[in-house]
Amino acid sequence: MADSSVDEDGDAEVISDINVTPLVDVVLVLLVIFMVTAPIVAARGIVVNAPTTVSGNTVSTPVQVTLTADGKLYVKGTEQRDYDTARAELQRLVAADPALKAVIAADAAVPHGEVMQAIDAVKRAGIQKFALASKKPPEDDRE
Numbered sequence: 001m002a003d004s005s006v007d008e009d010g011d012a013e014v015i016s017d018i019n020v021t022p023l024v025d026v027v028l029v030l031l032v033i034f035m036v037t038a039p040i041v042a043a044r045g046i047v048v049n050a051p052t053t054v055s056g057n058t059v060s061t062p063v064q065v066t067l068t069a070d071g072k073l074y075v076k077g078t079e080q081r082d083y084d085t086a087r088a089e090l091q092r093l094v095a096a097d098p099a100l101k102a103v104i105a106a107d108a109a110v111p112h113g114e115v116m117q118a119i120d121a122v123k124r125a126g127i128q129k130f131a132l133a134s135k136k137p138p139e140d141d142r143e
Contacts, residue, residue, distance in 0.1 A: 039077070047068075048066060048067075048068060048069075048106065048107045048133075049069065049107050049108050049109070050105055050106070050107070050108065050134050050135045051106075051134050051135075052134060052135055053134040053135075053136070063075070063076055063090070063093055063100055063101065063103070063127070064076060064077070064102070064103050064104075064105060065103070065104045065105070065118050065121070065122060066105045067104070067105070067106040067107060067110045067118055069107040069109040071114075073086055073118070075089045075093075076089075076093075083117050083118070083120070083121045084121075086118075086121050087121040087125050090102070090121065090122060090126075090127060091125045093125075094125055094126040094127060098126075100127055101127065101129045101130065101131075102122050102129075102130040103131050103132075103133050104118050104119060104122065104130060104131070104132050104133065106132070106133075115132075
């Protein structure tokens with residue numbers, strides 16, 4: 001009698017209502033999980049072979065400008081058509097946070113001129129502090 005109930009008179013009554021409260025709870029938990037993890041997954045989805053440098057510290061920043069080996073330009077994980085649209089997006093972000101900092105991550109195969117254009121777009125957007133991303137060499141190559 002899993003799908004019926006007995007009332008006061010002893011008559012069996014079929015339960016025809018679906019309890020949606022647990023379903024709503026699960027959906028809301030999944031929504032929160034996706035909202036928290038989506039920006040993290042998007043930022044890590046762009047693979048760049050950064051040049052190796054001996055010096056340099058880890059910088060945590062909310063804005064990353066990425067140049068890939070195939071010539072694509074990203075701001076905060078969103079692909080941009082060109083440097084003008086990237087600058088416009090950066091200006092929008094600076095309007096929300098004037099103390100914004102940026103990290104420019106470029107693949108080692110990206111030409112120097114492209115990196116300079118990215119630096120110019122960051123500076124013209126009003127970002128005063130920025131860094132160039134690199135990866136540290138293995139311990140035995142530091143000499």
